[in-house]
Amino acid sequence: MGGKAEKGTPKYIANKIKAKGLQKLRWYCQMCQKQCRDENGFKCHTMSESHQRQLLLFADNASRYIDEFSREFADGYLELLKRQFGTKRVNANKVYQDYISNRDHLHMNATQWETLTDFVKWLGREGKCVVDETEKGWFVAYIDRDPAAIAAQEAKVKKEKMDKDDQERMLEFIQKQVEKGKKERNVEPSYTEFKRENSQERLTLNINLKRKPEEKPDGLTKSALQAQKTKEESTSKKKKTEERNKQSALDAIKEMQEKARERANRKDHWLTEGIIVKIVTKSLGDKFFKRKAVIERVVEKYAAHVKLVDDNVKLKLDQNHLETVIPSSGRVVKFVNGAYSGQNGVLKNINVEEYCCDVEISAGPLSGRLVKGVQYEDISKLAS
Numbered sequence: 001m002g003g004k005a006e007k008g009t010p011k012y013i014a015n016k017i018k019a020k021g022l023q024k025l026r027w028y029c030q031m032c033q034k035q036c037r038d039e040n041g042f043k044c045h046t047m048s049e050s051h052q053r054q055l056l057l058f059a060d061n062a063s064r065y066i067d068e069f070s071r072e073f074a075d076g077y078l079e080l081l082k083r084q085f086g087t088k089r090v091n092a093n094k095v096y097q098d099y100i101s102n103r104d105h106l107h108m109n110a111t112q113w114e115t116l117t118d119f120v121k122w123l124g125r126e127g128k129c130v131v132d133e134t135e136k137g138w139f140v141a142y143i144d145r146d147p148a149a150i151a152a153q154e155a156k157v158k159k160e161k162m163d164k165d166d167q168e169r170m171l172e173f174i175q176k177q178v179e180k181g182k183k184e185r186n187v188e189p190s191y192t193e194f195k196r197e198n199s200q201e202r203l204t205l206n207i208n209l210k211r212k213p214e215e216k217p218d219g220l221t222k223s224a225l226q227a228q229k230t231k232e233e234s235t236s237k238k239k240k241t242e243e244r245n246k247q248s249a250l251d252a253i254k255e256m257q258e259k260a261r262e263r264a265n266r267k268d269h270w271l272t273e274g275i276i277v278k279i280v281t282k283s284l285g286d287k288f289f290k291r292k293a294v295i296e297r298v299v300e301k302y303a304a305h306v307k308l309v310d311d312n313v314k315l316k317l318d319q320n321h322l323e324t325v326i327p328s329s330g331r332v333v334k335f336v337n338g339a340y341s342g343q344n345g346v347l348k349n350i351n352v353e354e355y356c357c358d359v360e361i362s363a364g365p366l367s368g369r370l371v372k373g374v375q376y377e378d379i380s381k382l383a384s
Contacts, residue, residue, distance in 0.1 A: 030069065030110035031058055070111040074119075078128060081142045089141040092120045092131070166260050170253060177249040184241060261339040269301040270336040271319055275380040276309065281321035288315070292325060294383045324380035326350065326357065331381060333359060338378040340371060345379070 005011035027036040029045060031054040036042035045051055058065055081095050096116055099105055113119040120138045124131035130141040272295065279291050293306035293315070302319045327333065327347060335343045343366065345359040356373045 028107055028109075029054075030107055031055065031065070066110070066112055069106060070113070073106045073108060073111045074123075074128075076106060077119075078123075078142065081129070081140065082144070085142065087142050087144055089130075089139050091136065092116060092138040092140045095140065162263070163260070166256065170256055173252060173256070174249065177252075181242065258339055265337070265339055265341040267337060267341070269319060270324075270377070271295060271298045271301070271304045271322070272334060272336045272342075272380070273298055273304075274383050275334050275336060276325045276383050277306065277322040277380060278325050279306075279315075279317065279321060280323050281317070283321070284315070293322075324377055326376055326379070327381040332362070332384075333379045334382045335359075335374075335378060336380050338374070340366070344382065345371070347379075 027039065027042040028034070029036075029042075029051065032045070032051055034045060036045055077095065077099055080099050081090070084098065085095070093116060100107075108116070108119070111119075113122065117138060120129075120131050120140060123129040123140060127143065129143060132139055275295055276292055277295060279288050279293060282289050288308075291311075292309045294309060295304045295306050296314070297305040299305065299316070303316060304319070304322070305314060305316050306322070307314045324336065329347050329349060331347055333345055333347050335341050335345065340361065343361050344363050345361045347357060348360050348370065349358040351357060351373075354373070356375055357379070358370060358372045359374050359379060361367055361369045361371065
């Protein structure tokens with residue numbers, strides 16, 4: 001008796017094993033999405049009533065079906081290329097082999113392209129990939145046109161340009177300081193040999209008997225002492241000027257480095273684990289308003305799990321519902337934003353009128369540096 005093999009029989013298991021793997025492409029019907037295992041099975045399928053109905057549908061609007069199959073094939077190929085290889089250059093046939101390894105993939109013989117070469121050339125013409133032909137075949141590189149990826153690439157290029165501009169400005173400033181120092185440096189007097197212009201000129205000696213100037217115990221006259229004193233003052237002034245120029249150049253370099261560090265570390269989120277914050281939202285009621293809490297865990301940069309300082313209550317709050325806490329002088333704080341983000345320090349002074357404070361960094365390579373004019377929102381009390 002004909003028909004399918006019963007479930008669980010050796011014949012049924014053998015048929016399942018055969019159907020699991022990839023079959024020959026020439027025995028696959030894309031319209032019916034049916035894979036036949038041999039020529040006889042495919043012939044029987046083409047003579048079936050269901051296949052004939054599908055052919056009638058295809059004949060009514062062949063171009064629409066081909067365009068749809070082509071779009072589905074291209075989308076699947078590009079999705080695999082983007083997910084597995086990114087924007088790296090890779091052999092087009094390798095991507096194709098990975099694509100057809102899926103048993104339910106859309107076959108190329110149902111698309112507008114007869115060969116993989118035609119499809120790769122189409123990808124290049126449409127601007128979806130960068131394609132090139134070598135001795136080892138065609139190679140493709142995916143062009144990522146996602147707005148987020150384009151924005152990230154532009155931001156990276158902009159940051160590299162800004163860093164380069166900072167370096168160029170710093171080198172230019174140092175060069176100007178060096179030239180300025182050279183100009184301000186006093187020129188040493190030059191001595192030349194004395195030559196008499198007319199050897200026949202008569203010499204006249206004019207002797208004026210005047211009181212001998214008083215001599216100091218060391219044998220120097222007042223005029224000599226005055227000249228020596230003037231020379232010492234000039235030398236001292238020159239050294240002070242050079243030191244002042246060097247100091248101003250160093251201060252300017254430090255200031256430029258500070259600005260570059262500030263641009264690199266300034267962010268729109270400041271939540272940091274281990275700091276004490278104040279709840280400033282009234283949406284939870286007066287019970288939690290103005291209460292202090294410790295950030296235990298930061299969630300997606302802009303939210304945090306906090307625990308009240310004086311109560312065993314845990315909450316999840318947004319950054320906009322919290323603010324930093326400024327302790328008294330001498331207490332330990334943490335930089336949560338700005339140039340020194342992530343550093344620990346000791347609060348030295350609070351300027352109430354300017355809403356800022358002075359903090360001395362207490363650890364790391366910058367230990368001992370006093371940072372002045374730190375804004376309240378850039379630091380917060382560190383939980384003990």
